[in-house]
Amino acid sequence: MKRVPAIDGWFTQDEERPELIGTRGVESGSFFFPPSLAVSANPNTPFEARESVRFSRTGTLWSYTTNHYSPPEPSVQTAPYTVCAVELATEQIVILGPLATGSDASQLKIGMQMELVIGPLFVEDDVEHTMYQWAPLRNPVTPTGDPV
Amino acid sequence: MSRDLAIIGVGMHPWGKWGRNFVEYGVVAAREALADAGLEWRDIQFVAGGETVRNGYPGYVAGATFAQALGWQGAQVASSYAACASGVTALATARAQILAGLADVAMVIGADTTPKGFLAPNKGERGDDPDWLRFRLLGATNPTYFALYARRRMDLFGATREDFARVKVKNARHGLENPNARYQRASTIEDVLTSPLVADPLSLLDICATSDGAAAMIVTSLEWAKAHGIDNPIRIRGVSTTTPSYPNPTIEMPNFATDSAAGIATPGAQPHRGFKDSIALRAFEEAGIGPNDLSCAEVYDLSTALELDWYEHIGICEQGEAEQLLRSGATELGGRIPVNPSGGLACFGEAVPAQAIAQVCELTWQLRGTATGRQVENASVGLSINQGLFGHGSCVIVST
Numbered sequence: 001m002k003r004v005p006a007i008d009g010w011f012t013q014d015e016e017r018p019e020l021i022g023t024r025g026v027e028s029g030s031f032f033f034p035p036s037l038a039v040s041a042n043p044n045t046p047f048e049a050r051e052s053v054r055f056s057r058t059g060t061l062w063s064y065t066t067n068h069y070s071p072p073e074p075s076v077q078t079a080p081y082t083v084c085a086v087e088l089a090t091e092q093i094v095i096l097g098p099l100a101t102g103s104d105a106s107q108l109k110i111g112m113q114m115e116l117v118i119g120p121l122f123v124e125d126d127v128e129h130t131m132y133q134w135a136p137l138r139n140p141v142t143p144t145g146d147p148v
Numbered sequence: 149m150s151r152d153l154a155i156i157g158v159g160m161h162p163w164g165k166w167g168r169n170f171v172e173y174g175v176v177a178a179r180e181a182l183a184d185a186g187l188e189w190r191d192i193q194f195v196a197g198g199e200t201v202r203n204g205y206p207g208y209v210a211g212a213t214f215a216q217a218l219g220w221q222g223a224q225v226a227s228s229y230a231a232c233a234s235g236v237t238a239l240a241t242a243r244a245q246i247l248a249g250l251a252d253v254a255m256v257i258g259a260d261t262t263p264k265g266f267l268a269p270n271k272g273e274r275g276d277d278p279d280w281l282r283f284r285l286l287g288a289t290n291p292t293y294f295a296l297y298a299r300r301r302m303d304l305f306g307a308t309r310e311d312f313a314r315v316k317v318k319n320a321r322h323g324l325e326n327p328n329a330r331y332q333r334a335s336t337i338e339d340v341l342t343s344p345l346v347a348d349p350l351s352l353l354d355i356c357a358t359s360d361g362a363a364a365m366i367v368t369s370l371e372w373a374k375a376h377g378i379d380n381p382i383r384i385r386g387v388s389t390t391t392p393s394y395p396n397p398t399i400e401m402p403n404f405a406t407d408s409a410a411g412i413a414t415p416g417a418q419p420h421r422g423f424k425d426s427i428a429l430r431a432f433e434e435a436g437i438g439p440n441d442l443s444c445a446e447v448y449d450l451s452t453a454l455e456l457d458w459y460e461h462i463g464i465c466e467q468g469e470a471e472q473l474l475r476s477g478a479t480e481l482g483g484r485i486p487v488n489p490s491g492g493l494a495c496f497g498e499a500v501p502a503q504a505i506a507q508v509c510e511l512t513w514q515l516r517g518t519a520t521g522r523q524v525e526n527a528s529v530g531l532s533i534n535q536g537l538f539g540h541g542s543c544v545i546v547s548t
Contacts (some may be wrong), residue, residue, distance in 0.1 A: 007275070007285060014303055030395070030411030035403065037278050040407050043394050062399075063297035063303075066348045067287060072268035074280060077287030085296055085399055092409035094399050096286055110303040121285065131285055 006121045006129040010034050012054065012057035018118045018132060019057055020095065023050035031055070031091040057116045058137055059088040059095075066105045076122040080105075084134040086114045111135035151434070154373035155546065157185025157366035161259070163291035163330040163359045163496045173362035174214045174259035177502075181255065181364040183269035188333050192366070194251040196242040196260030198234035198501030199227040201270065211238070214257050224251065226360030232448065233389070234258060235363070235504030236544055240389045242367055252372040252398035258501035259362030266290070267358060279402040279537070287406075290450070291355050293401045295347035298453035302349060305468040307456065309474070312354050313340035315452035316494050318480050323491020327520025328506075330359050330459055331495045340452075352468040355453040359497030363505035365512070382515045383547055384508075386434030390427050390541040398422035401537055424461040427541035428533055432463075435545040442485055443527040444514055446507040449492040449536040459487065462533055486524045489514060504542050511546045 005013065010018045022033040026049045036051065042048070050062035062085040070079045082099035099105055101119040114134045121131040161173035164199055182189060197211025210227035213223025224245070227388060228237035235258045242254035266289050268299045275281040282288040301307040313335075320335040343352040373381045392400070394414070395407035399424065420426065432438055447458035456470035464485050465473040473479060479487040490496070490510040493503070511530035513519040 007281070028411040031408035032419075037276065037281070039405070040392070040394050040396070042411055044252060044412055063296040063299045065292055065299060065350075066345075067289065067292060067295075068345045068348070069266075069287050069289075071283060071287040072266045072270070073271070073283075074273075075283045075287040075289075081179070081287055083286055083288055083292050083296070092395075094406040096288060096399060096404050098286060110299065122330075128437070144337070 001123070001126060001128050003128045003130050006131050009036055011116070011118065011132040013118070015118055017057060018116050019054040020116060020132060022091070024053045024057050025050055031093055032143055033093060033095055041064040044112065056088045056090050059086040060109060061085070061110055061112045061114050062087045062094045063110060064105070064108050082115060084108070084114065086134050097132055097134045100133040103135050107136065149372055151247055152370055153246060153367045153384040154370050154378060155365055155367055155384060155508070155512050156378055156381055156522070157183070157187065158512045159184055159364050160328045160509055161362040162328045163361035166360045167177045168261070168360070170259045170261040170360065171213055173218045173360060174257055174364070175217050177259065177328070177362035177364040177522070178214060178218060178255065178257055178472060181366050185251070185366040186341065187366060189389065190221050190252055192223050192255045193253040194224045194242055194245050196238035196254055196256045197225070197227040198238045199229040200234060200260055202502040211257065216454035225261050230540035230542065231538060232390070232498065232500055233504055233534050233536035233540040233542035234501040236383070236387065236534065237389050237540065239367070239508070239544065240387050243384065243387055246367065246369050251354060253366065253368045255364060255366055256505055257362070257364040258505050259422040260499040260501050261360045262358035262499060268319060278404065280410055282402045282404065288402070289347070290299070290401060291347040291350060293399070294355065294451035294454055295350045296326070296399065297457060298350055298451060301453055301456060305471060307453065307471050309341060311456070311471045312350065312452040313337040315455045316340045316353050318474070319449065319488050319492045319494035322481055322489050322522050323495030326491050326495065329495035330357070330497050348454065350451055351400055355424055356450050356493035357497030357501045361496065361499035361502050361506065363502045363509050365505060365509060382512050384544060385437070385547050386431035386517070386545040388427055388430035388541060388543040390430050390543070391539050392423040393417070393420065393426055396423050398424070398538070421467065423541060424457065424535060427535065428462045428531065428543045431531070431543040431545045435547070437529065437545065441529050442530050442531050444486045444489055444511070444524040445530065446488055446490060446492065446510050446532040449488060449494055450498070452494070455492070458533060462531060481522060481524065489519060489522045489524050491522070504532065504534045507534065508544050508546065511544070515546060515548050
C-alpha cells in the first residue's frame with residue numbers, strides 16, 4: 001500500500017530512525033515546533049530568521065492519557081487510543097504525539113525513555129496516511145550510557 | 149483617583165440544555181441585571197459583549213446582537229473574543245471606557261448555546277489551524293489535555309482519583325441550591341469513580357459539560373454610583389487579561405508543543421511554572437492585595453484536577469499542597485477559603501462567552517450576602533479566574 005505522511009514537513013520519512021523537523025531561531029537558539037504553525041516567538045528576538053533543524057529522536061515521557069471515547073470530526077482515531085507528551089532534553093520542549101501502534105499503554109510511566117517512530121494514522125482510497133508516534137525506547141540507557 | 153468600578157446589577161439565565169436561541173438567554177440575563185440595578189435599557193451607554201464563533205463565523209454571538217434584541221438605542225458597542233475568557237475581556241473593555249471618562253454605565257453580557265458532546269473545531273479541511281490539526285492528527289480533545297495535567301499531579305504530588313472525585317463531591321454540594329446551576333444534585337466519590345472513563349485518569353464526572361446559559365452585569369464609575377445614591381457598591385478592584393510569558397513550560401490547548409526553554413532568556417526573567425501562575429498576579433497587583441486576603445474564589449474547574457492546579461496558581465497554597473488543602477476542608481463552604489461556592493463548572497457546565505461573567509455574578513452575590521444556600525460567611529473579597537484557548541487569561545478581584 002502506498003504510504004504518505006498525514007502532514008507534510010513535520011517528520012522525516014526514515015522508517016528506521018525518523019526525526020521531527022522543527023526550527024531554531026538563528027539569534028535566540030530557541031527551538032520551535034511544529035514548523036508550519038504559528039507558535040510563540042522568543043520575545044527577545046521576535047523577527048529573527050528560523051532555520052530548519054531535526055530534533056532529538058528520544059526523550060522522557062512527561063505525561064500520557066488513554067482516551068475512552070472516540071473523538072469528534074475531523075478526528076480519525078477510534079477509542080481507546082493514547083496520547084503521549086514527551087520532553088526532549090536538548091530542545092527543552094514537550095511534544096505531543098500518539099502512542100506507537102502496538103505499544104501497551106499500561107506499561108507507560110512518567111519519566112520513561114521514549115523514541116520517535118512512524119506509524120499508520122488512517123487509510124483512505126488504498127493510501128496509508130502516516131504520523132510520527134512515540135514508542136517506549138527499545139534499548140533504554142541511563143544518563144551515563146549504561147543499559148537500564 | 150480610584151481605578152475601581154462599581155457593580156450595580158447582575159443577572160443570569162439558568163444554565164441548562166434548553167435548545168433555544170442564545171439571544172433569548174441573553175435577554176433574560178440583561179433584564180435581570182437591569183432590574184437588579186434599577187435601570188432602564190436606555191440608561192446603558194456602552195455594551196460590551198463576550199463573543200464566540202457559532203455557525204462558523206464571529207459576530208453572530210456579539211455585543212450588538214443583544215443591543216439589537218433589546219432594541220437599538222444607539223449605545224456604543226464592542227465585542228471581545230477570548231474563548232472561555234471572553235466575558236472578562238469584555239469587562240476590561242467596559243472598564244477602560246468608564247475609566248477614560250467615555251461612558252458612565254456599561255452592560256457586560258455573554259450568552260451561548262453549545263453543541264452536545266465534545267467541543268470540536270469548525271468544519272472544513274484546515275491544515276494550518278492548530279485546533280483542527282490536534283483533533284485530526286492526535287484526537288486530542290479538551291479532556292485529553294486535562295488528563296495530561298491530572299496525570300502529572302498524580303505523579304508529582306501523589307494525587308489520587310479519590311482526590312479528584314472529592315472536588316466534584318464538594319462542588320456538587322455547593323451547587324445544590326443554586327437556582328442558576330444546571331446540575332443540582334449531590335455526587336459521591338463512588339459516583340465519580342464508577343462513571344465511565346473519558347481520558348484516563350479522568351472520568352465523566354471529573355469533566356465539565358457544555359451548557360446553554362447567559363450572564364450580564366451592569367458596571368459604572370464609583371462617582372456615577374455615588375451620585376445615584378449607591379454609596380457602598382461591590383467594587384471591581386482588579387482585572388487581568390494576561391497573555392502567557394515565554395517560555396511557557398505547560399502544554400496548552402490546542403498546541404502540539406510547549407515553548408522551548410532553550411535559547412536566550414529574557415533579562416531578569418525567573419523560571420516559572422506556566423501561564424496559569426501569571427494570570428492572577430496582575431489582578432492582585434491592581435487590587436493591592438494578596439491571596440491571604442481572599443474570602444472565596446471562583447476558579448475554572450474544566451476538570452476536577454484542574455481546580456487543584458488553580459489553588460496553587462492563585463496562591464492559596466504552595467505547589468504540591470492542593471490535595472492537602474482540599475482534604476483539610478479549607479475549600480468547602482465553612483472552610484477558610486471556599487472555592488467555587490456557586491458549584492463551579494461541575495454544576496454549571498460551560499457556556500463559553502458567558503462563563504467568566506457568571507463567575508463575577510456569583511462573587512457579587514457572595515459579597516452582598518445574598519447567595520442563599522451557598523453563602524460564604526462574611527465574604528468581603530472574591531477572586532474569579534479563567535483561561536481561554538489560544539493564550540487568553542482572565543482574572544477579576546472584587547471587594548465590598
